[in-house]
Amino acid sequence: MNLLELKETIREVMDFPKKGIGFKDITTLLKDPRAFKTSVDLLANLYKDENIDIVIGPEARGFIYGAPLAYLLNAGFVPVRKEGKLPAEIVSEEYELEYGTNIIEIHKDSITKGQNVLVVDDLLATGGTAAAAGKLVKELGGNVVAMAFLIELEFLNGRENLKEYKVDSLIKY
């Protein structure tokens, strides 16, 4: 399956989560075994020689790609979660949304100083979540090797928010 065929497995749902937005629904890709395997393999291959120690994925869809990539790269998986979900000592980062703010958290002992970290999420939109995740990794002394996304919405210029990082995406709109 090539990238064009992969892209065709993604469904666009109009007016979700609000009127005027064409939501890129990856569930139609995920449920297709060949498409899911192809997308995971293509992302994992980008980093197979990068000595990744830890893959982090933001809740919840970041877990869907972060966990298989950690498995394939022989790395640990570290969840970045919404406020109040992690039970032990955390560091947190607040960032702006279109309306209001959001807080994400990571366990303080989840990354050791100098570890090579890959940040993974399904979608790069404005880059707010990924930028906040990058800050959390740096606060813990980790080295952000790259940020990997299944989809990039290029018209939102998320890379502008992630200038200091290597950013990779498979499918662009």
Place this chain on the structure above:
Amino acid sequence: MNLLELKETIREVMDFPKKGIGFKDITTLLKDPRAFKTSVDLLANLYKDENIDIVIGPEARGFIYGAPLAYLLNAGFVPVRKEGKLPAEIVSEEYELEYGTNIIEIHKDSITKGQNVLVVDDLLATGGTAAAAGKLVKELGGNVVAMAFLIELEFLNGRENLKEYKVDSLIKY
């Protein structure tokens, strides 16, 4: 790494999410590459000859094991999500919690009649979420081959709620 060593990578955090509860924190297992790989492989091996078509995992921690298992079993991955998160047509199931109720949803077109489905989550507690997920699968015509959990809290008798299913777990408390 054997099962006893695997169990030792899980941390117990006292008084989370509320006083008196000893929370089984799997993040210490997940961040350990050998432990994570071992746990995923042990679960996947249980079903390698079962012709699994679809792995479903409830949001959010169910994604962490569901997605790698789908990858390894050459199956599709279908997320079961909290209310309002899925963009297309859904079926939903309400179930009781200790206080109040919870609703989970699945896309109506996520499972085809007769497909073999594996339900995966990190933890079997009272079994409420898994029972509701099983009902969603059956409503869509899927065949629940088994329900797989990393951890089972045996003292909560979650299997009682899941009597009609084959239930597997790696680590028991």
